[in-house]
Amino acid sequence: MAIQRRGFLALAGGTAAAGLAGCTGTFSGGEESEGGNESTSGGGSIADQELVLATTTSTYDTGLLDEVNAAFEENFGTPVQAISQGTGAALETARAGDCDIVMVHARSQEDEFMRNGYGINRRDLMYNDFVIVGPSxxxxxxxxxxxxxxxxxxxAESQSLFASRGDNSGTNTAELQIWEAAGVEPGGEWYLETGQGMGDTLNQASQQGGYTLSDRGTFISQQDEIELEILVQGPVEGGPEILANPYGVLAINPAVHDNVNYQLAMSYIGFLTSQEGQDVIENYELDGEQLFFPQALSEDPNFQQYVPEGWQPEGTDGGNATGE
Known part of the structure; x- marks a missing residue:
């Protein structure tokens, strides 16, 4: 991998450093399995390589990332270096070629990323939902x-304190879409932009007696440390679809950044979307509650997951190209 990327990882601070500290300590490198796991690129076994993943704070804060990465290493014998950031920052890391793969949850940003040629082979991975939380x-x-x-x-009408992540994350993107649907342009003393991850934003909302939008998983992982409760449920508990929170995983396009480990990225996507990987996601719980729901496998495949939403081949009018 490129030297400049290793330098980026060494110098990364904030949540990126936290993500690295939280994930890399789990792995000791792994040895080559009986099957060989030989790389077709001639670089030795897969165990000699390293996958760099940029992902959202919610996968790290909930502990899911440790679980899936440990299962991947057990199968492939290679460690995963994880950079934990908001979706916007994770995609910026990917645009710079400083990771091999991204796991994020803002479809509009993922679509832009793919349209600009940076990402390929997107797959639906899992979902949970957002919830609106606030004081009792x-x-x-x-x-x-x-x-x-x-x-x-x-x-907004009551000018009750609302803590926004304000960080271009997937959660912040979803929040702004709800404000737009509400016909409200948030601002003023009642609207606090933290510029922080979900955990810190929940803490600030709790300390100041305010509301916020949270992914369900992070809220469950922190609910014992904060004085907030779920006031509006998402679709997991029968709430509105506008609070749905789907996650996708994308490989970085090696035609744009030739330093990325595309083969290992596709191995990771293949594992996470396999029955075993989906079972790891489905069986992961905190305090007896399931945090994420697998979405990769279906008897009725969704082909739109591979391309930006609404995309159609040139020369078609909303249908498939026929060549006629």
């Missing part, structure tokens, strides 16, 4: 509502 006294009166858009409108 609920000054905006949104508790029990099945309307996320209406809840945001009520928060």
């Amino acid at each position: 006294d609920d000054p905006a009166g949104i508790g029990g509502s099945g309307d996320a858009v209406g809840a945001f409108q009520a928060i």
